[in-house]
Structures are given as structure tokens and as C-alpha cells.
Amino acid sequence: MEIRENYPLRDLNTFHIDAAARYFTKVSNDDELRTVINDPLLGKQNKFVLGGGSNILFTSAFPGLVIKNDYTGMSLTGEDADHYYVRSGAGEVWHSFVMFCIRNNYAGIENLSLIPGSVGAGPIQNIGAYGVELKDVFYSLTAMDLTTGETKTLFAADCRFGYRNSIFKNELKDRMVITSVTLRLNKVPVFNTSYGAIEQELVRMGVKDLSIAAISEAVCYIRRSKLPDPDVLGNCGSFFKNPEIDRDRFNHLKASFPAMVGYDLPAGKVKVAAGWLIEQCGWKGKRVGHTGSHKDQALVLVNYGDATGQEILKLSKDIQQSVIDKFGIPIDAEVNIL
Numbered sequence: 001m002e003i004r005e006n007y008p009l010r011d012l013n014t015f016h017i018d019a020a021a022r023y024f025t026k027v028s029n030d031d032e033l034r035t036v037i038n039d040p041l042l043g044k045q046n047k048f049v050l051g052g053g054s055n056i057l058f059t060s061a062f063p064g065l066v067i068k069n070d071y072t073g074m075s076l077t078g079e080d081a082d083h084y085y086v087r088s089g090a091g092e093v094w095h096s097f098v099m100f101c102i103r104n105n106y107a108g109i110e111n112l113s114l115i116p117g118s119v120g121a122g123p124i125q126n127i128g129a130y131g132v133e134l135k136d137v138f139y140s141l142t143a144m145d146l147t148t149g150e151t152k153t154l155f156a157a158d159c160r161f162g163y164r165n166s167i168f169k170n171e172l173k174d175r176m177v178i179t180s181v182t183l184r185l186n187k188v189p190v191f192n193t194s195y196g197a198i199e200q201e202l203v204r205m206g207v208k209d210l211s212i213a214a215i216s217e218a219v220c221y222i223r224r225s226k227l228p229d230p231d232v233l234g235n236c237g238s239f240f241k242n243p244e245i246d247r248d249r250f251n252h253l254k255a256s257f258p259a260m261v262g263y264d265l266p267a268g269k270v271k272v273a274a275g276w277l278i279e280q281c282g283w284k285g286k287r288v289g290h291t292g293s294h295k296d297q298a299l300v301l302v303n304y305g306d307a308t309g310q311e312i313l314k315l316s317k318d319i320q321q322s323v324i325d326k327f328g329i330p331i332d333a334e335v336n337i338l
Helices: 030-038 094-103 121-125 198-205 212-226 247-256 274-280 309-327
Strands: 004-008 020-027 047-050 062-069 074-079 083-089 138-145 151-155 176-186 234-238 244-246 262-265 269-272 291-293 300-303
Touching: 020 030, 030 062, 030 138, 030 176, 062 176, 074 094, 083 094, 094 212, 121 176, 198 212, 244 247, 247 262, 247 269, 269 274, 274 309, 291 309, 300 309
Parallel strands: 020 062, 047 062
Antiparallel strands: 004 020, 074 083, 083 176, 138 151, 138 176, 234 300, 244 269, 262 269, 291 300
């Protein structure tokens, strides 16, 4: 284990923002992580745990310790009559884990194919796409307390999952390092193809016998066709969450904006498509300096090569204000802003 000072983070965040960490290290097991926690100097630093860097916007240098999570390994840990229990180290690439599960016919996360980032970030964000959220298949995780070095196991109820939310973004924010995640996946697939353009893509592909591999391939094609590759154009995927409003409010707005896109939720709520709201405000494909909203997906803010984190943050705030001005709806950032 090596401790680096003033370490550049440009290649470790998918926005490719030039920023540096005062201290930086990688950890791949509990002993290394406890060594960091117990170090007289490092233990006192403000800490940030870095996974795949796909949901982060650095707006300045980080004045403390950045810990790169490099816990690896993927394996089947158990099964019952209906389910497989599959564990992954938190530092594994999420899509690599999805492919591992598909190769072994562990069903349930095929709709979450090609989501950028690490496995450990999944529960923090309660990642979701195409009608599936991580909470739907989550069983447990292990995590280490950054103050005491104590290892804990948390189950689904402990994590308080919500829409792009969890206890790790609230009470346990910056207090725990997730070290492994275990999912409960199906032996008999329950196919979910009704969301987005999956069914149309499966038809285009000529799929006759539906499988989790076919759904994964369709999702990957759709994502690649709509979202820019962060290795080519810096971005963190969807920058904003879809807002939730009351049904009466939605109906009132839809009377003025008949094309408004919304999805029914429990308790009289409607989830409104943030991308549609942003597009109606004229941002889709608009470039501002070195940054802008992507031409194919208004939710995606991009770095055209030399943008600073502050520039992207300013753009995001301008977009938020324009949506409030036009629709009276606040849209919150999904990305972790540092």
C-alpha cells in the first residue's frame, strides 16, 4: 500500500476534471483499510472513498485523503430453491459484474447493463435503469466504519433505499466504506422488457427466444446509442434525478404542456422526465464554453475537454433555475458534488 501526495485525479473521474487529492491511496483488503484508519496522520484527514469516479464532480482540489476502493472478486456464495446469492468486491466494475452474472445465468440485473461505476457505488446510489433498481435484487453488503475500523453487515432494510438514495447518502454519508455487495438473483428469469425501447430493440435484433443475455445486449445498444462514451467525451451519465410531483400538479401542468412525460408512482405521485423538462428549456445540445448538455440526451452534461468543475456546476445551476422558471419544478443533482 502506497500513500501519494498531491495526486492527480483527472483519469479517475469520468468528467475528466483536473483536480488533485492532498493524499491518495488504494486499498484492496480490510487490513490495508484499517492501516489507513489507524494511521496517526491519515486517520485524522477528511476522507472520500472513490470507486469508478462516474458519479462525481470535483469542483476543487480535495484537501484530505482520497481512498480508491480496489476490493475485487466475484463468486456464488449460496443458493436456495429460487435464488442464487452472488457476491462481488466493491471495487469491481459494475458492468463486469453484470456480465459475470449473465454468463452464469444469474438473472435479475440484465436491465442494469452498462451502468458506469463500481459495484460498491450501486447501493449508495440505489442505481436503476429500464424498470429495475438495485434494491429489487439486493441482499446484503459488508462495510467498514471509517472511524473505528469495525466491519458491519447491512441488509436491505438497513440501507433505507429510495429513488437514487440510501442511508449512505444520509446518516452514513462519508462514514462507511462498502467492501462487498451480495445480490439475490433468480434461477428462473423474470423478464422486464416494457420500459423504454427494449421491446423494439429486441425486435430489431430478431430475438425469438428471450434471454437475459438478449435483454442485456438490447440495453447496451440503447445506452450506447443515447449516451456519450466518457472515454471520448467527459460526462457522468445522467446529472439530474427525475423529480416527483403530486398527481394534481402534474395534471395542471399537462394541461399547459400536453407532451409532458410522467410515470405514475404510489401515493398519488408522478415521476416527471427531467430530460424532457430540460429539453423544453432549450438546453439539449447547447454548448456553453467548454461544457454543455449532450445533443442526444439533455440529462447528460458533458466536458468538451477543458471544462472545470466550477463551469459544469454553474451550467447545472443555470439549468435547474430555468426549469423552475418555466415549470416551477425543482430538479436535484444525482451526481456527488465535491
